[in-house]
Amino acid sequence: MMDDLKELYQEVILDHSKHPRNFGKLDPCSNEAHGYNPLCGDTLNVFLNLSSDDVIEEILFDGKGCAISIASASLMSEIVKGKTKVQASTLFDKFHDLVTKEDSTLLEDDDMERLVVLAGVKQFPMRVKCATLSWHALQSALNGNKDTTTE
Amino acid sequence: MNKISSFDVERIREDFPIFLEKIHGKRLTFLDSGASAQKPRVVLDAVQKAYTETYANVHRGVHYLSQQSTELYEGARKTICAHMNARSVDEIIFTKNATEAFNLVAQSYGQLALKPGDEILLSYLEHHSNIVPWQLIAERTGAVVKAVPIDSNGEFLMEEYLKLLSPKTKIVAVTHISNAIGTIVPVKEVIKAARDKGIPVLIDGSQAMPHMKVDVQDLDADFYVFTGHKVFAPTGVGVLYAKNDWLEKMPPYQGGGDMINRVTIEKTTYATGHSKFEAGTPPIVQAIGLGVAIDYVNSIGFDAIAAHEQALLSYATEELTKLNAVRIIGQAKNKAPIISFEMEGVHPHDIGTIVDQAGVAIRVGHHCAQPLMDFFDVPSTARASFAFYNNTADVDALIDSLKMVQEFFG
Numbered sequence: 358m359m360d361d362l363k364e365l366y367q368e369v370i371l372d373h374s375k376h377p378r379n380f381g382k383l384d385p386c387s388n389e390a391h392g393y394n395p396l397c398g399d400t401l402n403v404f405l406n407l408s409s410d411d412v413i414e415e416i417l418f419d420g421k422g423c424a425i426s427i428a429s430a431s432l433m434s435e436i437v438k439g440k441t442k443v444q445a446s447t448l449f450d451k452f453h454d455l456v457t458k459e460d461s462t463l464l465e466d467d468d469m470e471r472l473v474v475l476a477g478v479k480q481f482p483m484r485v486k487c488a489t490l491s492w493h494a495l496q497s498a499l500n501g502n503k504d505t506t507t508e
Numbered sequence: 509m510n511k512i513s514s515f516d517v518e519r520i521r522e523d524f525p526i527f528l529e530k531i532h533g534k535r536l537t538f539l540d541s542g543a544s545a546q547k548p549r550v551v552l553d554a555v556q557k558a559y560t561e562t563y564a565n566v567h568r569g570v571h572y573l574s575q576q577s578t579e580l581y582e583g584a585r586k587t588i589c590a591h592m593n594a595r596s597v598d599e600i601i602f603t604k605n606a607t608e609a610f611n612l613v614a615q616s617y618g619q620l621a622l623k624p625g626d627e628i629l630l631s632y633l634e635h636h637s638n639i640v641p642w643q644l645i646a647e648r649t650g651a652v653v654k655a656v657p658i659d660s661n662g663e664f665l666m667e668e669y670l671k672l673l674s675p676k677t678k679i680v681a682v683t684h685i686s687n688a689i690g691t692i693v694p695v696k697e698v699i700k701a702a703r704d705k706g707i708p709v710l711i712d713g714s715q716a717m718p719h720m721k722v723d724v725q726d727l728d729a730d731f732y733v734f735t736g737h738k739v740f741a742p743t744g745v746g747v748l749y750a751k752n753d754w755l756e757k758m759p760p761y762q763g764g765g766d767m768i769n770r771v772t773i774e775k776t777t778y779a780t781g782h783s784k785f786e787a788g789t790p791p792i793v794q795a796i797g798l799g800v801a802i803d804y805v806n807s808i809g810f811d812a813i814a815a816h817e818q819a820l821l822s823y824a825t826e827e828l829t830k831l832n833a834v835r836i837i838g839q840a841k842n843k844a845p846i847i848s849f850e851m852e853g854v855h856p857h858d859i860g861t862i863v864d865q866a867g868v869a870i871r872v873g874h875h876c877a878q879p880l881m882d883f884f885d886v887p888s889t890a891r892a893s894f895a896f897y898n899n900t901a902d903v904d905a906l907i908d909s910l911k912m913v914q915e916f917f918g
Contacts, residue, residue, distance in 0.1 A: 362862060362916070371916070397856070397857055397872070397874065397887065398873065398878060400887070422855065423855035423856075423857040424855060425857070
């Protein structure tokens with residue numbers, strides 16, 4: 358039991374949840390979205406500055422959430438900075454597989470190696486939405502949608 | 509059923525097969541009865557028996573099984589009628605849950621009585637199921653929804669309530685006990701004040717029925733709603749008690765079989781009493797199970813239940829308070845054994861996941877009471893809710909598991 362929990366709440370996760378990187382509001386910004394998880398009432402806002410050639414130049418996020426959702430948002434913000442819209446979407450797909458699929462072997466790049474700390478979530482199906490909330494919000498922001506929910 | 513003379517929680521736990529289960533290899537500490545309660549063997553047996561020995565549809569067959577089934581189903585109604593001290597079985601309507609009962613009253617009473625500008629008075633303690641149906645009918649009729657505020661302890665503010673009661677108020681709908689923080693609302697006073705002004709009152713008794721004896725005549729409620737699954741019965745059945753005067757005046761909620769007197773293509777005349785509001789095949793076996801569940805709790809007795817639960821509430825409150833960084837949300841003077849809390853620096857969802865690994869089942873989230881969460885300025889809380897089958901070992905397991913949470917996040 359403690360093994361599953363330790364896998365879920367790794368040091369990196371606890372560190373990012375207590376000291377989230379890129380936490381705050383970006384004002385003004387080119388794109389933003391409000392992510393909402395109706396299951397728990399948590400909210401997570403993502404703010405971006407997207408260049409004319411669709412590169413994420415700046416990203417900040419804020420909101421209220423559990424250790425998993427805040428850590429996931431924090432890691433995401435570090436990783437997608439400097440990526441193009443298409444690259445970020447591809448990463449989201451890979452990340453989604455990582456936290457939902459039992460035999461995901463998608464660790465061929467450095468970014469995914471950093472995200473693998475969240476793989477423990479798949480032992481806790483109720484918590485997958487916590488890990489993906491920020492990614493849903495990012496996707497909405499990139500697509501020009503304001504609001505998104507995990508449902 | 510044997511009368512349990514003195515309250516013996518260990519003996520009572522034996523009535524609930526679920527407590528034989530191991531959760532993640534651990535003893536089950538079930539502190540989520542506020543969401544749905546566990547079922548005693550007598551209820552499970554009654555359900556099994558109803559399906560295997562006496563099952564048929566009710567109210568229509570002349571054959572043996574249909575009569576048996578009808579007798580059992582109507583017998584459950586009699587049990588509930590007596591338990592709530594309703595005047596007549598005609599005032600006991602079976603619904604599929606509490607939510608359906610709220611929607612029934614909101615739509616049907618709303619259609620009868622609400623005009624633009626009329627006011628529906630709720631409170632900040634309400635579950636979403638006693639808010640949203642009123643918003644729907646308000647939208648359709650032009651009525652306005654208002655809510656009685658609470659104070660920082662989670663107490664219902666009686667003086668504010670009296671101020672909000674106005675000639676425009678056409679119905680008051682408040683909870684007997686808050687599902688999220690356990691506040692017991694002085695509903696008798698609430699009803700009396702509205703009665704003096706000729707305003708009908710609906711009480712949400714979903715959290716009250718498992719913990720206290722409710723006498724609808726003593727309360728003088730116009731409508732009293734509860735759900736079966738929180739009172740140790742199967743899911744799929746709820747009850748609406750309504751004064752017969754209202755049932756006569758209110759239009760039917762749903763049309764269908766069983767609620768009619770005579771149907772022609774041009775016109776239908778309706779059945780009277782509870783039948784008018786029970787369209788279609790009802791939750792037959794679930795209702796039978798509910799009757800048995802009510803008999804079961806009465807065999808233990810509400811005086812014994814309340815004494816045991818209040819002792820557990822005090823012990824749990826005391827032990828939680830000893831933990832650093834735990835804040836109890838909702839400290840009303842009169843509380844049911846429901847404790848909402850938060851832990852500094854730890855989100856309720858993380859608490860829920862960690863304690864679950866120790867076999868401790870608590871609810872985390874907004875408890876379908878977001879206006880209340882907004883009032884306390886939290887998105888969610890952790891909630892331990894007790895029933896008479898809980899014991900001090902359950903409280904100790906909760907506290908130990910919360911210490912584990914603190915170790916993780918310390």
